[in-house]
Amino acid sequence: MKEIGVGLLGFGTVGAGVVECLQNNGDVIAERLGARLVLRKIADVDLVRDRGVKVPAGVLIKDAAAVIADPQVQVVVELIGGTGVARKFVTMALEAGKSVVTANKALLAKHGAELFKIAEEHNADIHFGASVGGGIPIIRTLRSGLIANHVNSMYGILNGTCNYILTRMEQEKLPFDKALAEAQAAGYAEANPGLDIDGHDTAHKATILASMAYGPVSLDQVYVEGIGSLTDVDIQYALDFGYRIKLLAVIKNIDGKVEVRVHPTMVPLGHMLASVNGVFNAVMVDCDFAGRTLYYGRGAGRAPTASTVLSDIADVAKNLMVKAPRRFPVLQYTLKPPMMRPMGEITSRYYLRLALKNQAGVLAKITALLGEQDISIASVLQKEIGTGAHVPVVILTHKASEAACSTALQKIDALDVVGAKTIKLRIED
Amino acid sequence: MKEIGVGLLGFGTVGAGVVECLQNNGDVIAERLGARLVLRKIADVDLVRDRGVKVPAGVLIKDAAAVIADPQVQVVVELIGGTGVARKFVTMALEAGKSVVTANKALLAKHGAELFKIAEEHNADIHFGASVGGGIPIIRTLRSGLIANHVNSMYGILNGTCNYILTRMEQEKLPFDKALAEAQAAGYAEANPGLDIDGHDTAHKATILASMAYGPVSLDQVYVEGIGSLTDVDIQYALDFGYRIKLLAVIKNIDGKVEVRVHPTMVPLGHMLASVNGVFNAVMVDCDFAGRTLYYGRGAGRAPTASTVLSDIADVAKNLMVKAPRRFPVLQYTLKPPMMRPMGEITSRYYLRLALKNQAGVLAKITALLGEQDISIASVLQKEIGTGAHVPVVILTHKASEAACSTALQKIDALDVVGAKTIKLRIED
Numbered sequence: 054m055k056e057i058g059v060g061l062l063g064f065g066t067v068g069a070g071v072v073e074c075l076q077n078n079g080d081v082i083a084e085r086l087g088a089r090l091v092l093r094k095i096a097d098v099d100l101v102r103d104r105g106v107k108v109p110a111g112v113l114i115k116d117a118a119a120v121i122a123d124p125q126v127q128v129v130v131e132l133i134g135g136t137g138v139a140r141k142f143v144t145m146a147l148e149a150g151k152s153v154v155t156a157n158k159a160l161l162a163k164h165g166a167e168l169f170k171i172a173e174e175h176n177a178d179i180h181f182g183a184s185v186g187g188g189i190p191i192i193r194t195l196r197s198g199l200i201a202n203h204v205n206s207m208y209g210i211l212n213g214t215c216n217y218i219l220t221r222m223e224q225e226k227l228p229f230d231k232a233l234a235e236a237q238a239a240g241y242a243e244a245n246p247g248l249d250i251d252g253h254d255t256a257h258k259a260t261i262l263a264s265m266a267y268g269p270v271s272l273d274q275v276y277v278e279g280i281g282s283l284t285d286v287d288i289q290y291a292l293d294f295g296y297r298i299k300l301l302a303v304i305k306n307i308d309g310k311v312e313v314r315v316h317p318t319m320v321p322l323g324h325m326l327a328s329v330n331g332v333f334n335a336v337m338v339d340c341d342f343a344g345r346t347l348y349y350g351r352g353a354g355r356a357p358t359a360s361t362v363l364s365d366i367a368d369v370a371k372n373l374m375v376k377a378p379r380r381f382p383v384l385q386y387t388l389k390p391p392m393m394r395p396m397g398e399i400t401s402r403y404y405l406r407l408a409l410k411n412q413a414g415v416l417a418k419i420t421a422l423l424g425e426q427d428i429s430i431a432s433v434l435q436k437e438i439g440t441g442a443h444v445p446v447v448i449l450t451h452k453a454s455e456a457a458c459s460t461a462l463q464k465i466d467a468l469d470v471v472g473a474k475t476i477k478l479r480i481e482d
Numbered sequence: 483m484k485e486i487g488v489g490l491l492g493f494g495t496v497g498a499g500v501v502e503c504l505q506n507n508g509d510v511i512a513e514r515l516g517a518r519l520v521l522r523k524i525a526d527v528d529l530v531r532d533r534g535v536k537v538p539a540g541v542l543i544k545d546a547a548a549v550i551a552d553p554q555v556q557v558v559v560e561l562i563g564g565t566g567v568a569r570k571f572v573t574m575a576l577e578a579g580k581s582v583v584t585a586n587k588a589l590l591a592k593h594g595a596e597l598f599k600i601a602e603e604h605n606a607d608i609h610f611g612a613s614v615g616g617g618i619p620i621i622r623t624l625r626s627g628l629i630a631n632h633v634n635s636m637y638g639i640l641n642g643t644c645n646y647i648l649t650r651m652e653q654e655k656l657p658f659d660k661a662l663a664e665a666q667a668a669g670y671a672e673a674n675p676g677l678d679i680d681g682h683d684t685a686h687k688a689t690i691l692a693s694m695a696y697g698p699v700s701l702d703q704v705y706v707e708g709i710g711s712l713t714d715v716d717i718q719y720a721l722d723f724g725y726r727i728k729l730l731a732v733i734k735n736i737d738g739k740v741e742v743r744v745h746p747t748m749v750p751l752g753h754m755l756a757s758v759n760g761v762f763n764a765v766m767v768d769c770d771f772a773g774r775t776l777y778y779g780r781g782a783g784r785a786p787t788a789s790t791v792l793s794d795i796a797d798v799a800k801n802l803m804v805k806a807p808r809r810f811p812v813l814q815y816t817l818k819p820p821m822m823r824p825m826g827e828i829t830s831r832y833y834l835r836l837a838l839k840n841q842a843g844v845l846a847k848i849t850a851l852l853g854e855q856d857i858s859i860a861s862v863l864q865k866e867i868g869t870g871a872h873v874p875v876v877i878l879t880h881k882a883s884e885a886a887c888s889t890a891l892q893k894i895d896a897l898d899v900v901g902a903k904t905i906k907l908r909i910e911d
Contacts, residue, residue, distance in 0.1 A: 074630050074771050085629050085813060182627075188772040190627030198611075198619030200514050201503050201792035325778060328757040335776075342503050343617040343789035346779035347764075349754060350772065360772035363630035367810075375806035381796075384514060 055088040057370040060126035062117045062142055063133035064097035067156055067183070069104035070359030071130065076106065078363075086367050088374055094120040121146045128369050130362060131155040136163050147171045147179065152378060154365040156183035156358060162257035166269040169386045178378045180365035185211065185258040188357025189350035190364065191336045195265045196381045202340035204266040208481065209302040211258040213332035213352045214242045214249040215280050219298060219317075220330045223288050229281065241332050251279035252300060252315045259302035262336070263313045265383055267306060267391040270313055276396045278316035287406060287476060290447050291319050293434060294404070296480065297327040303481060310394040319404055319480040325349075397456035402431070402480035405450065407465065408443040408472035415470045416446065422464045423450065426457035443472035449480065484517040486799040489555035491546045491571055492562035493526035496585055496612070498533035499788030500559065505535065507792075515796050517803055523549040550575045557798050559791060560584040565592050576600045576608065581807060583794040585612035585787060591686035595698040598815045607807045609794035614640065614687040617786025618779040619793065620765045624694045625810045631769035633695040637910065638731040640687040642761035642781045643671045643678040644709050648727060649759045652717050658710065670761055680708035681729060681744045688731035691765070692742045694812055696735060696820040699742055705825045707745035716835060716905060719876050720748050722863060723833070725909065726756040732910060739823035748833055748909040754778075826885035831860070831909035834879065836894065837872040837901035844899045845875065851893045852879065855886035872901035878909065 059075075061068050075082070075092055083089040095108060096117035114120070121129055121142060129146040131153060133139040139160050146153050148171060155161070161168070161184050172179040182192040186209075195204075210216050214236055221232040233250070236242035248254045256275045263270040280300050291298050296319035303314050320327045325347050329335040334352025339345050351357040372378045409415045420430060434447045450458070462475050488504075490497050504511070504521055512518040524537060525546035543549070550558055550571060558575040560582060562568040568589050575582050577600060584590070590597070590613050601608040611621040615638075624633075639645050643665055650661040662679070665671035677683045685704045692699040709729050720727050725748035732743050749756045754776050758764040763781025768774050780786040801807045838844045849859060863876045879887070891904050 070771075078630050078632065078771070081632065082630050085810060189775055190623050193627055194619050194623070197797065198622055198793050199789065200796045201507050201511050201789050203507065203510065323757070323759070325754070325757050328752070328754050330752070340789065342499075342507070342785045342792075344780045344783075344786050346618055346777070348775070348777060350775035354773075356771045357773050360628065360630050360769065363771075364627050367629045368626065371809055375804050375809075377804035377806065380800055380804075381514060 054083060055374065056091045057088050057373060058093040058125040058127045059090050059130060059366060060093055060120040060123060060128070061095040061130045061132060062120060063131065064095050064099070064104060064113065065132065066355045067358045067362065068095065068097070068132045069106050070355035071132070071362050072106045072108060074356070074359040074363050082363065082367060086370060088370055090366060090370060093125045094123055096120045117142050118145065121149060121151065127151065127373055128366055129153050130366065131157060133157070134159070136160050140164055143168060144171060147175050147177045150175045150177055152178035152369040152373065154180045154362055154369060156181070156362055158184040158254070158257040158261060162260040162272050165261065165264055166386055169383060173382070173387060176378055178369045178372055180369055181261070182365045183358045183361040185261050186334050186336060186348070187350065187352040187354060188360050189334060189336065189348045189352065190361065191348045192265070193364065194348060195262070196383060199338065199340055199343055200381065202342050205306060205339040205341060207262055207266065207302070207304040207336060207338050208326060209259065209262065209336040210299050210326060210329050210334050211255045211302050211336070211352060212249050212300060213334055214246060215255070215300040216329065216334070217241045217332045219280065219288070219300065222285050223292070223297065226285055226289070228285055229283060250281050252277040255300060255302050255315045259304060259313050259315055262302070263304045263311060264386050266304070266385065267311045268385045268388040269390050270311065270393070274313060274393050276314040276316070280317055283317055287478060290406065290434070291404065294432070294449060295322050296320060297322055298478065299326060299329070301481065307394070309392055311391040312394040312399050314396065314399065317478055319478055321482055397454065397459070399455050400452050401455065402452055402482065403450045403458055404478040404480055405448045405462070406476040407446045407448065409446050410442065410470040410472065411444045412470070418468060418470065419465055423461050426453065426461040428453040428457055428461055483512060484803065485520045486517050486802060487522040487554040487556045488519050488559060488795060489522055489549040489552060489557070490524040490559045490561060491549060492560065493524050493533060493542065494561065495784045496787045496791065497524065497526070497561045498535050499784035500561070500791050501535045501537060503785070503788040503792050511792065511796060515799060517799055519795060519799060522554045523552055525549045546571050547574065550578060550580065556580065556802055557795055558582050559795065560586055562586070563588070565589050569593055572597060573600060576604050576606045579604050579606055581607035581798040581802065583609045583791055583798060585610070585791055587613040587683070587686040587690060591689040591701050594690065594693055595815055598812060602811070602816060605807055607798045607801055609798055610690070611794045612787045612790040614690050615763050615765060615777065616779065616781040616783060617789050618763060618765065618777045618781065619790065620777045621694070622793065623777060624691070625812060628767065628769055628772055629810065631771050634735060634768040634770060636691055636695065636731070636733040636765060636767050637755060638688065638691065638765040639728050639755060639758050639763050640684045640731050640765070640781060641678050641729060642763060643675060644684070644729040645758065645763070646670045646761045648709065648717070648729065651712070651714050652721070652726065655714055655718070657714055658712060679710050681706040684729060684731050684744045688733060688742050688744055691731070692733045692740060693815050695733070695814060696740045697814045697817040698819050699740065699822070703742060703822050705743040705745070709746055712746055716907060719835065719863070720833065723861070723878060724751050725749060726751055727907065728755060728758070730755070730910065736823070738821055740820040741823040741828050743825065743828065746907055748907055750911055826883065826888070828884050829881050830884065831881055831911065832879045832887050833907040833909055834877045834891070835905040836875045836877065838875050839871065839899040839901065840873045841899070847897060847899065848894055852890050855882065855890040857882040857886055857890055
């Protein structure tokens with residue numbers, strides 16, 4: 054049977070998963086692929102740590118360039134992460150005409166267009182299924198399964214840490230800090246969870262999805278809000294209104310203008326995305342022909358990510374076997390950038406939680422200021438709570454522009470009957 | 483730009499959708515594929531009916547064999563349905579070395595293994611993405627996205643008509659007949675909905691999914707129960723216990739024995755499958771590496787099905803362009819049949835609704851008969867209802883074998899304190 058040589062760069066969690074998957078399921082992969090994937094070399098700075106899998110002596114080395122240069126390595130798998138040496142080695146591999154499989158979302162979000170150009174110039178493949186959604190085959194679905202469609206919109210729950218925290222905050226009525234501590238204790242959150250919590254990990258992934266659908270979107274064009282300032286109070290109010298709060302990547306093409314934003318979002322309880330709990334991820338894609346489809350699974354972790362990396366390796370290997378690389382290349386990525394919609398111009402429904410002085414006529418002032426900006430009210434909730442100086446009043450609005458909402462809130466928050474900055478959440482129905 | 487000639491057999495709803503998709507999105511498909519898909523010929527018995535799309539004069543003809551024989555037709559798309567002439571023409575196309583795309587679940591469920599053999603002998607492709615799940619790319623995901631995995635189990639909501647009826651029965655507390663009539667009025671159910679309601683459409687699809695994962699399963703190895711005898715009473719009881727009833731295809735491989743069954747199933751409300759409402763379909767796949775993934779979308783309809791047919795045509799076209807057919811062929815289908823687990827040996831949790839005489843000691847008799855068969859009780863619900871001769875008592879059991887449950891129910895139903903045949907539903911947690 055024909056052999057295809059694989060070289061790994063980076064022997065961390067995912068790298069060990071890839072080795073384990075090849076060892077456990079190599080036979081069935083070979084049967085389906087018509088060739089055997091053979092692990093030739095792994096490069097990592099740490100030659101001694103126990104990763105729970107055994108590799109033959111001489112396979113694990115320190116020199117990534119040597120892995121790339123090895124004539125027996127046909128597919129280079131980059132699992133280093135980050136945008137430093139990973140970028141250097143991916144470029145080196147592509148320039149040597151070797152096909153690359155990577156799980157590196159930061160690298161693609163920041164340098165995707167550049168790397169896809171290099172791949173094209175050297176007629177090499179670059180597959181990146183595991184960069185978004187871990188074990189969920191969303192990237193390949195956009196590449197091939199939905200090939201006959203234009204994408205209208207995508208909604209993604211793309212960060213398992215955030216989703217776990219939000220689930221626990223709701224189910225156990227925990228404050229954010231406690232839920233985060235629990236996520237860390239359970240191994241679902243890093244010791245330094247900054248990139249997850251502040252929404253930037255989700256933004257990286259949103260950038261990749263948007264670029265596949267519409268052409269290169271750069272990271273700084275993505276509006277990002279994290280979950281760090283969310284309170285269990287708003288989570289419970291959302292439930293009262295029939296919504297669940299999720300950190301959502303929202304990607305839309307409306308009249309040729311693309312918007313990409315990441316923020317806590319209220320989703321109706323009956324919506325499929327509202328049922329995505331714990332560390333699971335999901336992406337809903339709305340297309341002109343396929344309609345709404347949704348893809349759900351584990352967004353991270355050793356085994357699920359390895360499954361996706363292996364499926365990419367199999368694709369690239371097949372391309373090598375038939376001497377025809379770049380099957381369904383991601384053309385959009387190298388097209389001209391799409392027209393972007395500035396954040397002020399997006400429209401949304403809003404949840405507003407106001408702290409209002411408990412006196413007659415106050416709500417009339419608020420609704421007047423909203424009305425001035427053409428923002429109409431869908432529902433209001435004021436519970437009979439306590440006797441403090443200020444009472445919480447929650448308003449759900451109909452659709453309004455972000456700019457109108459900001460202007461109204463500036464004026465509202467300047468009123469002397471308003472006791473604190475108004476909490477604003479966006480709603481997607 | 484290179485052209486790939488496409489011939490359609492059958493110009494019904496899906497055929498018209500395929501033509502419309504090619505007309506609307508042909509440019510973007512060409513850009514992504516690197517070749518233009520050109521509709522050469524369509525065969526249909528009806529040359530005059532208006533399908534809402536225009537085709538050039540001379541394209542629509544009556545003679546399917548002439549479409550297949552046309553040297554300009556490289557991909558034959560079978561959209562006739564059924565197992566009569568469809569089987570004949572698919573065989574004819576494959577034997578002529580032409581690649582086939584089909585949406586025909588009945589054909590594959592009944593003659594899949596035979597057709598895959600013919601395709602293999604003639605080095606031709608046979609793609610069938612639209613045979614299961616309409617617009618959901620589940621077939622290609624099993625082929626390639628999950629290539630590195632063994633499948634532990636699959637759960638599918640695969641019939642939109644049934645799912646719509648169950649959703650309406652629950653939401654509007656409608657009896658079955660009214661919900662069916664509503665589905666027919668809304669165009670979601672055929673005038674003759676037999677194949678849908680009795681579970682056989684779902685069984686066709688389950689046969690295909692199981693055969694892809696484990697080797698050829700024949701339709702008569704599938705246990706099938708439809709939704710025709712379901713009552714809104716049981717739907718409401720299920721809700722009381724925190725479950726929703728779905729017509730589920732359950733496919734499992736436990737210790738090397740495969741079980742494939744289709745029946746109304748209680749699914750926990752928090753489970754993703756419980757959120758699949760209305761005409762939508764979904765498949766949950768549990769794999770050794772990818773873990774649980776789920777695929778959701780419209781399971782039928784002109785545009786979603788066309789989207790999947792076109793993605794198959796694109797794949798087959800690409801294979802022709804690179805002169806390398808049979809990329810990731812469905813090997814399992816031509817392997818030896820798997821060991822099947824007889825229905826009596828499957829294990830499940832059960833919901834039992836009994837009609838019991840309202841007198842002391844009756845429940846003790848029931849639990850004793852269950853206990854004799856090693857069936858232990860998880861919970862019991864008896865509401866204070868009316869003063870009739872018999873009261874409904876609902877029991878949820880722990881896991882037991884189907885044979886044990888049947889034996890116990892035979893004995894229970896023979897008791898003179900039992901007023902009607904006990905209703906049994908299976909539970910999947």
